[in-house]
Amino acid sequence: MSGRTLHPLPLRVWHWANTALIVLLMITGVRLRAPGLHLFFDYRTAVLVHKVTGFVMAASFIFWLIYSIVCGSLRKYYVVRRRDLVGFPAQALYYGFAVFRGGRNPFPGTAEEKFNPLQKFAYLSVMLVFTPLIVVTGILFSDILRFHDVIAFIGGLRILDAVHLIAAYIFLDYLIIHIYMSTMGATPLDHIKEMITGGHGEEPEMGEEREAGEIRTE
Amino acid sequence: MSFMRKIILGKQEALVALLALVLLVPLGAGAAVKSEECLECHDGYKDYSHNGVTCVDCHSTITSLPHAEKLPKPACAACHEKTVTLYGRSIHKEKGLDCAQCHNVHYLQKERKYCVSCHGNVTHAALPSSKKHLKALVCIACHGKVDRTEIKVRLQVKGEKGGSDRLIDREANNFIDRAQWDAIEDLLQREFKGRYALEKVFLAQGDPHTVTGKHVDCDLCHSAGGYFANAQLSVSDGNAFEVRTDPRIFIPELPSRQDFSKTVHGRAGVRCADCHLSQKRIAEGWSEGSKVCIKCHRQEEEVYSSSRHGEMGATHCVDCHNPHRIRSYKELGAKERIAVCSRCHKDYLRIHAWLPNTSLHFDYLECATCHSPRSEKSIVFYLAEKTPEGKVKLSYDRLVALYGGDPSTLMKGDRGSPSLDARIGQLLTALTERDRNVVIDASIIVTKAYHSYSETRLKAKECVMCHSAEARFYDAMFFILPGKDSTSYIPAKGSVLSTYPIGTSVDFFLLGEDKIRKNDVYKFLGLKGAQGGPRSDLGFKLIDFFALLLVVLICAGLAVHIILRIVVKR
Numbered sequence: 153m154s155g156r157t158l159h160p161l162p163l164r165v166w167h168w169a170n171t172a173l174i175v176l177l178m179i180t181g182v183r184l185r186a187p188g189l190h191l192f193f194d195y196r197t198a199v200l201v202h203k204v205t206g207f208v209m210a211a212s213f214i215f216w217l218i219y220s221i222v223c224g225s226l227r228k229y230y231v232v233r234r235r236d237l238v239g240f241p242a243q244a245l246y247y248g249f250a251v252f253r254g255g256r257n258p259f260p261g262t263a264e265e266k267f268n269p270l271q272k273f274a275y276l277s278v279m280l281v282f283t284p285l286i287v288v289t290g291i292l293f294s295d296i297l298r299f300h301d302v303i304a305f306i307g308g309l310r311i312l313d314a315v316h317l318i319a320a321y322i323f324l325d326y327l328i329i330h331i332y333m334s335t336m337g338a339t340p341l342d343h344i345k346e347m348i349t350g351g352h353g354e355e356p357e358m359g360e361e362r363e364a365g366e367i368r369t370e
Numbered sequence: 371m372s373f374m375r376k377i378i379l380g381k382q383e384a385l386v387a388l389l390a391l392v393l394l395v396p397l398g399a400g401a402a403v404k405s406e407e408c409l410e411c412h413d414g415y416k417d418y419s420h421n422g423v424t425c426v427d428c429h430s431t432i433t434s435l436p437h438a439e440k441l442p443k444p445a446c447a448a449c450h451e452k453t454v455t456l457y458g459r460s461i462h463k464e465k466g467l468d469c470a471q472c473h474n475v476h477y478l479q480k481e482r483k484y485c486v487s488c489h490g491n492v493t494h495a496a497l498p499s500s501k502k503h504l505k506a507l508v509c510i511a512c513h514g515k516v517d518r519t520e521i522k523v524r525l526q527v528k529g530e531k532g533g534s535d536r537l538i539d540r541e542a543n544n545f546i547d548r549a550q551w552d553a554i555e556d557l558l559q560r561e562f563k564g565r566y567a568l569e570k571v572f573l574a575q576g577d578p579h580t581v582t583g584k585h586v587d588c589d590l591c592h593s594a595g596g597y598f599a600n601a602q603l604s605v606s607d608g609n610a611f612e613v614r615t616d617p618r619i620f621i622p623e624l625p626s627r628q629d630f631s632k633t634v635h636g637r638a639g640v641r642c643a644d645c646h647l648s649q650k651r652i653a654e655g656w657s658e659g660s661k662v663c664i665k666c667h668r669q670e671e672e673v674y675s676s677s678r679h680g681e682m683g684a685t686h687c688v689d690c691h692n693p694h695r696i697r698s699y700k701e702l703g704a705k706e707r708i709a710v711c712s713r714c715h716k717d718y719l720r721i722h723a724w725l726p727n728t729s730l731h732f733d734y735l736e737c738a739t740c741h742s743p744r745s746e747k748s749i750v751f752y753l754a755e756k757t758p759e760g761k762v763k764l765s766y767d768r769l770v771a772l773y774g775g776d777p778s779t780l781m782k783g784d785r786g787s788p789s790l791d792a793r794i795g796q797l798l799t800a801l802t803e804r805d806r807n808v809v810i811d812a813s814i815i816v817t818k819a820y821h822s823y824s825e826t827r828l829k830a831k832e833c834v835m836c837h838s839a840e841a842r843f844y845d846a847m848f849f850i851l852p853g854k855d856s857t858s859y860i861p862a863k864g865s866v867l868s869t870y871p872i873g874t875s876v877d878f879f880l881l882g883e884d885k886i887r888k889n890d891v892y893k894f895l896g897l898k899g900a901q902g903g904p905r906s907d908l909g910f911k912l913i914d915f916f917a918l919l920l921v922v923l924i925c926a927g928l929a930v931h932i933i934l935r936i937v938v939k940r
Contacts, residue, residue, distance in 0.1 A: 313910070321918075
């Protein structure tokens with residue numbers, strides 16, 4: 153069990169904390185969006201929980217951003233390179249077809265290139281576009297009076313709501329795909345276990361079988 | 371007379387007389403016949419008096435005696451030119467009365483006639499506080515041309531030397547305003563009760579010959595800038611002095627009739643005396659007040675009097691409604707309506723601190739939105755202008771000025787005209803071309819009032835009561851268009867909440883408008899039984915539909931992927 157840890161402890165803690173936050177935000181979000189659906193919370197509590205959780209999520213995002221910048225992982229893993237653009241179709245084809253025929257993953261994750269082009273696209277958009285978008289729109293929502301002028305500049309509350317909502321649905325889509333992809337390790341629970349234990353470098357060599365969602369890192 | 375007779379009858383002296391006539395007539399032609407000579411025959415007028423004028427001053431055609439049998443009527447205008455001119459325009463002249471009808475010209479002080487000599491039985495039933503008015507004023511004050519008015523108030527404090535001018539005129543500016551007068555009255559009541567006399571004299575002097583057929587308007591006295599611009603208070607308590615006083619203290623200022631005619635009451639033809647049955651202030655007694663108002667508003671009074679407000683006797687109709695300025699509640703915005711309640715409930719913001727975004731709520735709601743559950747409420751949209759002080763509702767005049775005409779034809783539309791939201795869009799575009807600060811704003815207000823404001827169903831303080839698609843005000847929405855005389859509520863349905871301009875630019879957000887209801891699902895899927903307009907009416911709800919559709923597609927794709935993985939055992 154010696155060797156490299158795939159997922160450093162701070163990132164694992166962040167990952168699961170973020171998971172809890174997102175689930176809580178989604179449940180309360182549905183409650184706010186559909187007041188007729190009585191999911192776990194009454195409306196007022198849902199408003200409060202959504203708001204508080206949203207701020208914690210904002211803090212969580214800032215933690216991740218600083219951590220990624222300080223550790224260099226942002227620059228290392230998230231910058232789009234020519235290889236990613238060229239390899240995008242190949243990776244999509246692999247998931248769509250080759251994976252069923254035992255084909256090799258065209259971009260097996262390595263310590264240098266942790267994400268394949270699809271992963272990079274997904275993580276990049278979620279972490280650097282949609283998370284900031286949903287956090288900022290959420291903060292604007294948290295105090296409509298204070299941010300009235302900003303909201304008016306954007307085009308009113310309805311536009312703000314639309315942006316927040318679209319970002320939320322993209323999170324939902326991402327979550328579904330992310331969970332599914334996490335089952336594409338050597339065994340369906342492999343990647344999930346890795347995200348709990350941290351994983352190790354000498355885990356079964358599944359280079360050709362490792363899929364999106366896999367993170368092989370230090 | 372005897373002198374003339376001698377000349378004529380003395381034959382001997384005929385030559386002398388003839389010569390004298392030739393010589394003296396030119397001299398004597400200007401000499402008047404003396405009144406004493408007239409009275410020799412007309413001895414019935416021996417006591418005549420007309421301020422020293424002689425008979426021939428009036429009967430000016432008599433130059434010699436005996437005079438002609440028939441004389442023309444004396445012309446009063448010869449002396450009283452100005453008066454006769456004024457009189458010529460009076461109702462009395464119009465009715466054919468001449469000077470002698472009122473003036474016994476031979477005995478000016480005798481048989482003098484006054485207005486009441488003819489108009490003794492005038493009741494003035496339509497005049498509010500008629501006794502008071504009739505006692506204080508001369509007829510001409512209302513029925514003629516007044517050229518001097520003043521209020522003289524005499525205050526006499528018996529056996530006291532206490533009330534110095536410093537006490538009365540505390541600011542020593544030689545002027546008593548209402549606050550000071552209130553203090554004086556309070557002082558008199560408290561310390562000098564029964565020992566003071568207060569007399570008010572309303573001087574309204576004018577020429578009685580100017581009497582008109584039509585009386586003056588109430589607001590000639592009861593408004594600023596009319597009669598009685600001065601009031602003088604004379605105090606005699608040992609230190610006699612005079613001080614100028616605000617005349618409005620003694621003559622209550624009434625809303626001008628011009629303004630009143632624009633109110634709901636004025637437009638409905640309500641006259642002053644329909645409500646002012648007596649001088650008593652309508653607000654002074656609930657029964658008195660209700661008697662007046664229920665003449666027309668019985669239903670409202672019944673509801674209101676059985677409500678907590680009415681039962682506790684805390685307020686009367688006129689405490690909330692100023693009958694002289696009242697506009698239809700449909701013309702009042704949410705803030706104006708709140709202002710009615712906040713005259714008593716000044717702490718409404720503190721009391722509603724539990725409400726998230728308290729002041730924001732009060733920007734868009736009126737009190738009755740929550741506190742009158744049985745009133746019908748609607749979402750209303752209106753044009754406003756952004757100013758440094760906030761958004762201001764666009765008045766009719768401002769709207770016409772910006773639009774370059776009355777937009778009612780455009781907005782009311784007819785069969786075949788574009789949808790309401792398209793018309794609102796056209797109007798807003800036209801207005802913003804002139805003024806970029808014009809916006810559409812909205813509020814949730816009562817559109818059919820039920821006069822009970824003492825019950826609330828908000829004890830649970832459930833936000834979803836309003837922030838839900840089930841909130842009833844979504845069933846009735848209106849676009850408010852100010853008109854020249856009245857405000858139009860144009861029913862708004864369908865896509866108005868989701869399309870330009872309301873759907874995109876308004877600071878109006880209730881959550882309910884974006885919630886998906888069963889009917890919306892039917893509409894989106896094009897199923898039978900869907901009510902309302904086309905699918906596009908769903909507006910922002912389409913985000914949810916398409917997003918959920920995408921989720922379903924993703925799940926389906928993943929399901930296929932799972933199945934294939936199982937099949938190929940990967």
